Amino acid sequence: MPDTPVTPTIEQFGRRWRAGDISAATVTETCLAAIEARNDALNAFITVMGDEARRQAAEADRERAAGRDRGPLHGVPIAIKDLIDIKGVPTTAASRVREGHISSADAPVIAHLRNAGAVLIGKTNLHEFAYGTTSEDSAFGAVRNPHDPSRTPGGSSGGSAAAIVAGMAVAALGSDTGGSIRIPAAACGLVGLKPTYDEVSAAGVVPLARSFDHVGPLARTVMDAWLVHEVLTGVSVPQGIGAASLKGMTFGVPDSYFCEVMEPDVRARYDASVRALQEAGAAVQQVEIPHAALTAAVYIHIHATEGSEYHARMLERVPERYTPVVRRRLEMGRYILSEDYVRAQNARRVLVREVDAALGERAALLLPTMPIAAPPIGAETVSIEGRDEQVRALMLRCTQLFNVTGHPAIAMPCGVTGGGMPCSLQLVGRRGKTHALARIALAVEAAIG
């Protein structure tokens, strides 16, 4: 399986490019060649922007030659989830509902990437309208996991994750409404960063549930993810981060809910990561989020309501254009009572307070990103220690709370199962303190190697 990246990280590219060892044109051609070779099998891209990417790469090389340096993303091929508007390009949302759409303007995050000199390599496949965790319900076919094409790459930003793993892009943008950046990062062995709610503009991005929608990066390292995130917030030149010191740092582990049901191999990798942090000098304390088990109920009432509200007219006019699974989910959302929506919004405030309290003075919360490795495409259940468990509920179980509460969260690889599938650790930081979280994540990444 050719899943060893053939592209450098953003940091590696930057060093070599500024040393004159590699051109943006070269790395862009490498990505385009990987797309050419494997996209039919993986369904990672919906739209490949080859000509435009070549033009942008050549321009970056010219600028560098002329002494102009736009910072770390200059000349870097980045893939864009096809839910985000790029002027003059269709935003399909992986749905036939959007047939004929051409974006009239760049989303603010795209404008920021252009200012940073990034190369926009193309638009990636996703779960239709981001309404799913597996990227299998798409008008453009199921995205496949480059580590094992019989398995899902996670979702909804599955194409963005698969593109990086397959060397089709150096980094990618995703969106995360219940885990849609972190779940594919976990399933594909990447870093995925969901910032604090409302820190990055979601304008020009097809909404799923406005209360929960976040835009953020997928990348191969914490530093890469941070560099893209900085640009998305609109800073002109990203500054990078230095690692925090783990010595004397305290992590809160809310195990009682988040580690209740786990695949044994995934649990073993998670436990080993926690031990590695302790060996590096960090303390680990059990913490409680008393109403964590209500998260799914709170989530679904808000998520389904807002999703269905956005889609209501299209569901009435062109229901047959949706994939059957996503259509059913959207239609069910139309029967929720407003009283239950408001009750969920009230409960949400309780959960925010509980996560704040679990953090307390601690550096971050530490928990798995996903209690299972990437499941087979089409699987509705997986068997864990003899019990059948719902795939969708498990995939969302550890991530969706932080969409409900808006806390920043980062997923990072922490080894592989016996079958070679990636496992993932999640860190959750204080609201508004994504920078502090990223510094901690950089140290954790080094400690768990």
Add this chain to the structure above:
Amino acid sequence: MPDTPVTPTIEQFGRRWRAGDISAATVTETCLAAIEARNDALNAFITVMGDEARRQAAEADRERAAGRDRGPLHGVPIAIKDLIDIKGVPTTAASRVREGHISSADAPVIAHLRNAGAVLIGKTNLHEFAYGTTSEDSAFGAVRNPHDPSRTPGGSSGGSAAAIVAGMAVAALGSDTGGSIRIPAAACGLVGLKPTYDEVSAAGVVPLARSFDHVGPLARTVMDAWLVHEVLTGVSVPQGIGAASLKGMTFGVPDSYFCEVMEPDVRARYDASVRALQEAGAAVQQVEIPHAALTAAVYIHIHATEGSEYHARMLERVPERYTPVVRRRLEMGRYILSEDYVRAQNARRVLVREVDAALGERAALLLPTMPIAAPPIGAETVSIEGRDEQVRALMLRCTQLFNVTGHPAIAMPCGVTGGGMPCSLQLVGRRGKTHALARIALAVEAAIG
């Protein structure tokens, strides 16, 4: 009709008290005597706190004698809408549903009044749970308008307004979810101030619709209302305000919707007030709020949903304890779909932008508070120029938009109809700029005198 106030304004009392011409005990006894004489007829108070008020008044007089001055509200008898918690006193919300309730703590606004040295004279009657504009559906009987007891004093803070007019209190607290401070102020010829949303704490106040609930004062003058409002925001000693200059000031008048249906006498008083402002040197410009006519639809979906969510359990357990009208309104709210609630919240953001745009660089918006004078108790419709119009819709028509948008608004008297019933002018200011609005209102009050 003995509706000439026998109590001084806050300003008048303060001057005389500090000059040694009157005691807090005296003005408190005057109020208690008025309650004794007329409360059976008017139903303004649910709970009279005579002993406690006498104790507080004596304490204020002792403090003044000892040289301690707590500022403008020191020694001033203030009535409290019986939706607001006073420790050790029932909060009935004018409902049998609350039988047996005793507040365990002061609401923050009550704590602020105590710190300012105010005398809490009692708890005033209201439309049950504030769910109505006429104060006629109450477990304690309909409140009556002191100007004409066959008419409503407006609502839901009808008891607070009637108490001031009848000399039972110098000022009063109300709450305003669709106009519940401004409507009784208009119906009774008082000043009513609804501040910017979230400027005054609504904790310890039985909620109606949290998105729209505001706490504020009713009083006889703009200055009095402002002084109470300042204390409610938590400032230790209110500073008062100086009048703005009307010369060269520009008002926006959104007449096309708000003046479409009006009683001729009320329109005449409104038009005369606008002319008086022009004569005082102010300019008046027509402005448009393009979706103003959608306000009622946006309002009802949010208001009814949030009201019913709060009452859901009580509606299931003790439905027979509600008055029939309020019970029916609350039960209808339980059938709203969440998609419609979210759509209304989205439309709300449009209305906020439109009111901001109508304000533009202008000093304030100028419109009627109520297109009719206080209607007869029990009337469901009134006839205007030969057409039957719904009383409830008309009473809310000019006020509810600013609950939807959160802009500060002040109602003030602008003369009386041929039948002697008060008419009212409304000024609307910028969000967060209640102080600037009050300064303008002080100048307008002087100009329309």
